[in-house]
Amino acid sequence: MLILGANRLAGMLGTWRANGPAYADLSERIRLLVLDGRLPVGARLPAERELSESLQLSRTTVSAAYARLRDAGYLESLRGSGSVVKIPGQQPERAQAAGPDSLDLSKAALPAAPQLADAAAAALGQLPGRLTEPGYDPVGLPALREAIAERYAFRGLPTDPGQIMVTIGAQHAVALLSRVLLERGDTALLESPTYPHGAEAIRAAGGRIVPVAVTPRDGWDTEGLAQAFRRSRPAMAYLMPDFHNPTGAVMAPPERTALLELAARTGTVVVADETMAELSIDSAGPVSPLAVHGPAVLVGSLGKTVWGGLRIGWIRAEPDLITRLVQARFANDLGTPVLEQLVAVQALAKYEEILAGRRELLRSGRDRLESLLAAALPEWDVPRVAGGLSTWVNIGRPVSSQLTLAARSRGLLLAAGPVFGSDGVFERFLRLPISYGAPETTRAVEVLADAWAGLGKSPAPPSYQPAVV
Structure with missing residues (x-):
């Protein structure tokens, strides 16, 4: 069970006061933290007295806020465990979002490449020749x-096959690298914002994020x-230098050299x-890997370029690190599925053709989203991305959680x-994908515009100014 101290919860709340009674504003802010996943189900909140001291409130105010959350089904009081976070049994926002007519844009992803079906058929034809083998393949075909x-x-x-280890997607690769490269308590440099599962992998390995x-x-x-390098001397740095997720930024060559x-x-x-490096929109030429500029471990995947359902990733590293990774892998899995690897071989044979199709799809998706947002929500700052699967939109007010909650109640899921x-x-x-077709993008912008207008009619949201990091 996660136990939150009063000071930690206070930091997560930010400047939570709005225009209502203090107990109502506090309970609403905690509720949003729960719905956004930042307060996990089962976490224990600090005692009322401790939180009242940290927030400089009366204990009566905190007690009333907790009581309001309990009445709404977001807290449960357990003997010996205090106030524990839960999700109501009947939650209108989530029930509607999970319905058959909901639109899930919380994933920045593409549909399967048209060439994948033929690649899978060819791979299936090759499978009988592999059936006499054990099938456990920790390093890759x-x-x-x-x-x-x-x-x-x-x-x-230039790369030797001995520098490659095949994994079950990029997330698996990052988690495995974190376990091998980090000792508990080591520091790890991480971009902010960043890919959430990268941060989770570092924390799971015991790393302290800088x-x-x-x-x-x-x-x-x-x-x-x-x-960060001088003061923290991190054991590991996890970065996305090409079409960064979620901002879409690309690191310039001099910055790459300086970094290494x-x-x-x-x-x-x-x-x-x-994983995003080959999803260029405005340029058809190959993108140079970071390791061209100096020593770096590279993680790649077919999940973003070919299809998320093809769970094939890889690590490019020196052979001694590959050996350590293979040894560490056996503690969690025994290798990447053989049939999916055979499909990947076929897909890579048509990779340039696949990428050309992706480029056209993403270009039209980007231009469509920019046009629709400019017409419906002109006050939003929408940066133009040169590649990747999403854009990082500045909505101008600190209400991203409220906006996504309002959109969810209208059948649209966003991160x-x-x-x-x-x-x-x-x-x-707000991260908005550029990878969806015209019907989905049009509907999404319509829902966002309606939800945004609805926020303006509600009491003013908490005025929260993020800390500069």
Whole structure:
């Protein structure tokens, strides 16, 4: 059970006061934290007395807020366990969002590439020749490792198949690298905002996160990056230098060189998540991997480019690290499915054709979303991305959680800005995918415009200014 201290919950609340009674404003802010997933089900809230002291409120106010949450089904009082977070048995927002007519844009993803069906059929024809083998494959089929190595060479980075380990998607790769590269208590440099599951993998390995800011228009905070390396000397740095998720930023070549020089001086292993790297919209040429500029471990995947249902990822690293990763892998799984690897070999043979189709789809999706938002919500700041699957929109008010909650009640699922940060930051931002077709995007913008207008008719939301990190 997660036990929250009073000071930690106070930090998550931010400046929670609005225009209503204090107990109502406090309970509403806690409710939003629960619905946004930042207060997990089963977490124990601080005692009323402790929270009242931390927030400088009367205990009566905190007691009334807790009571309001209990009445609404968001808290349960258990003897010996205090007040524990729960989800109401009947929750209108989630019930509607889970219905058959709901639209889920919480995932920035593409439908399967048209070439995948033929690739799967060809792979199935090859499967009988593999059935006499044990099928447990912790490092990857030689044919797939060779195809991945050839792809790196095409992008300007000569690679030996011995530098490749095939994984069950990129998330699996990042989790495995975190377990091998981090000791409990080690620091790990991480972008802010970032891919949520990357942060989860680092925390699960016992790492302490040191954040560095990245924005759509200004990119990486180079001064903050240098300070983080000098002061924290992180054991690992997890970055997305190409079409960063969620901002869409791309790291310039001089910044890449400087990053790897800093890492070399502090002995930091840089892990570059390149799952978006080949989803360029405005350029048809291959994107150079980060490791062209210096030593770096690379993570790739077919989940974003070919199909999320094809659970094939990989790690490119020096052979000694590959050996350590294989040894560590046996504690959790015994290898990547053989049939999916055979499909991946076929897909990589048609990769340029697949990427060309993705480029056209994403270009039309980006332009469509920009046009619809400009017409329906002109006050929003929508940065133009050059690739990737989403854009990081500044909605201008710190109400991202409220907006996504209002959209959810109208049948639209979105990922609120704070999902990509920690402790309530990024309430002014919303990640919107550019990867959906015209009907879905049109409907999504219509729902957002209606939900946004509805927020204006409600009492003013909590005025929360995220901390600068």
